[in-house]
Amino acid sequence: MRILLSNDDGIHAPGLAALRWALAPLGEVHVVAPDRERSGTGHGITVHKPLRPKQVKFTDGTFGWAVDGTPADCVKLAIEALLPQAPDIVVSGINHGPNLGTDVLYSGTVSAAIEGIINGFPAVAISLASYESGDFKYAAAFAGLIIPGLMKGNNTRECNLVNINVPPGKPRGIKVTRLGNRRYVNIFHKRVDPRGRTYYWMAGEPEDSVPENPAVEADVDVEAIKNKYVSVTPLHFDLTDFQAIHYLQDMIDGQEFNIFEL
């Protein structure tokens, strides 16, 4: 198995090292990751400056590529230019901190995985759902266990993009989950600089809620983590709201405007 490994905490992050060790027994691990932390980059890509990949030697003597771009840039560049052959799977992580609920939209870790599946490769994002704990042991071990299962038979056809969060400490079990809603309250700290100009730091506390009327009943990822379970969420990347298509068509048909009058 050829594994493309990336992340958004940067090529020297301990979470990436832990995952590199856990995946090594499964096959060739090719690391292409940002040269420094890129948290909160969402699915950003770099189009206004060129990318410069640089070979990096790890302490065990193996090599990886550090790229001065976003996680999505790394996956694109790896697939199109840096890897000798196409990967069998794209793995992103282990992120230091949770990627739960609505926050997956901001997540560089998840965006690397989404970039994988857009290009036709099954992909897994994995996060340690804690900023305090730096113990990646359980998350790494779980990745090493679940990835061969996902790659077996036709699993990747049915479920080809998976977001995993692992609680700090020993997990109580595994839950297959759906995404919760997470919005932030009191997010800005307002300050004034020595020259009298106002500036704002983004911070805030998460406020969680459960999206109603799910298509399929399932635990919510945020709750699973609170209860110390590993959360495994199948994702897709089609943002179409199919439930609203007929509604929107009726609304537009019922409008009094005519496009030809524009």
Place this chain on the structure above:
Amino acid sequence: MRILLSNDDGIHAPGLAALRWALAPLGEVHVVAPDRERSGTGHGITVHKPLRPKQVKFTDGTFGWAVDGTPADCVKLAIEALLPQAPDIVVSGINHGPNLGTDVLYSGTVSAAIEGIINGFPAVAISLASYESGDFKYAAAFAGLIIPGLMKGNNTRECNLVNINVPPGKPRGIKVTRLGNRRYVNIFHKRVDPRGRTYYWMAGEPEDSVPENPAVEADVDVEAIKNKYVSVTPLHFDLTDFQAIHYLQDMIDGQEFNIFEL
């Protein structure tokens, strides 16, 4: 109606000016937009440096806020700190260039709208689906026509996030659409700098395909634009793949690994 207007081409972009004029008859338009072009930022947010909003005077004597951050930053800061009251709707655009298919995941324009709906406000993203044409007339007029319809009655409960693309020239009509798949081929141009180091420019041509087995039949956005129709796509922000939940549960149940052995 209080409208929060943002974009990703920057506060001085002509597409924003066109939309500002088109929305003015509908109510108060509050502009909070990036201080410069932020294309391709995806749903990035700025957490490692503070944000500095700066008041900008437009040629008509009205004011807006320019923020040294991403479109998502602008919407967050507007809602939490800059606007005197909560908006009734968040509008993002007019983007100069298409935001179609899978590309919506990279789109700063769409991310501003998604940030609106995460915070509980209905939102519309609007793009002129052409890099060549700079004529925002039809796109601006269409926004002015559809937004009052979306805000009428309970429409926003059923359909609260809409992605609009308007073809260059006079449109032939309107299609309610689903997102297509768009991936890029030959995306990197490899070059060597005067010091012998390799660098890569991201570019490439889009390769479009139609996602199979949609939950509801509908035209694909990319096709609608090719055929010179306005494309109106309802979006949501729940990336859960509900179709894969049972499958993943069965796979995990059938695994030979035990979480307690970790």
